[in-house]
């Protein structure tokens with residue numbers, strides 16, 4: 001755990017995680033930080049906690065020691081969001097200071113009881129409520145329901161105009177010694193953009209409509225510092241992460257990028273050979289192409305890729321009268337994350353009955369995904385020249401749909 005000064009009397013305590021699956025599912029190749037904040041007036045508030053990683057509470061005590069504080073000095077624990085990665089200190093803190101005052105929303109109060117059996121010393125807050133810490137430091141609260149649990153809220157320090165936003169404006173990614181956006185090189189900023197969309201697509205995507213409402217609610221607040229529960233503190237250019245989140249929310253239905261995801265599975269190479277043809281054909285267009293094989297590529301990586309891609313090529317064979325199972329699993333997950341309105345081509349090999357296409361149609365329908373498909377190209381065994389021709393025609397159609405033209409020079 002490390003401690004960083006954000007501004008006079010505001011400190012970040014954070015833990016970096018790597019080599020774990022975040023939420024037990026998502027790979028985090030560049031790690032993630034989990035951030036908690038200490039805000040001091042006459043009274044002291046701890047905004048969010050982190051899970052019981054990294055020797056908490058011992059490390060927490062060391063950090064407090066460095067600030068000449070003891071846990072007894074903390075007057076309030078503000079819980080923006082009850083998910084255990086942010087509320088996990090609660091049990092330890094309560095065992096040390098039983099009368100710790102907790103500030104949270106009504107839905108969080110119910111979750112507190114469910115998760116920790118806690119019903120005492122809770123002040124429930126709603127939109128616009130304030131907490132006066134003394135010395136002119138007044139905190140206000142705004143609920144942001146379902147970003148990403150029903151209980152979520154953000155806390156705003158009116159003195160420094162710092163927004164403690166918990167999961168909102170979070171990113172994956174952790175670079176040793178880099179805590180603020182102003183610490184980053186251009187290349188590192190690109191890393192955090194990639195990790196932003198990865199985090200959004202893995203964690204927040206399902207709640208994009210709620211995220212849009214939350215962003216709308218926050219738009220009239222003057223924000224000088226964004227201090228989220230994951231990732232960097234945005235101090236030099238806070239509007240960067242706010243605008244990024246607007247884009248990410250919009251990508252649910254319309255990623256306005258020239259990017260294609262080719263998602264495929266293949267048992268014996270027939271479908272894979274056709275995928276190679278498609279990859280070659282896409283080289284004729286000015287588009288970024290991401291190729292992912294299932295089940296080898298993790299769901300988190302695929303989600304991030306498809307979130308950025310208006311065009312998706314799905315390639316899979318028939319397997320036991322249905323589609324190759326890992327492809328069905330990831331398509332269901334894309335449906336759960338509400339990845340809507342993609343333009344798509346499906347290709348694949350079958351042996352005798354087919355069945356992949358039927359299952360694909362069913363998934364699209366029951367998940368309400370509203371993808372627009374060009375004519376599928378299914379072939380028995382190996383693809384023939386006429387099949388490759390049809391694939392190329394499908395690609396032309398898809399590229400036209402996103403306004404990308406063929407870069408090959410014809411004489």
Ligand SMILES: Cc1cc2nc3c(=O)[nH]c(=O)nc-3n(C[C@H](O)[C@H](O)[C@H](O)COP(=O)(O)O)c2cc1C
Nearest residue numbers: 266267268269270271317320321350351352353354
């Ligand atoms: C375990 C297994 C199950 C299969 N089930 C079906 C099936 O139900 N219907 C069908 O038409 N083909 C079925 N096939 C045939 C494959 O779809 C066919 O071999 C296809 O060419 C495989 O494509 P690939 O080389 O890209 O893996 C099956 C093949 C395997 C290995």
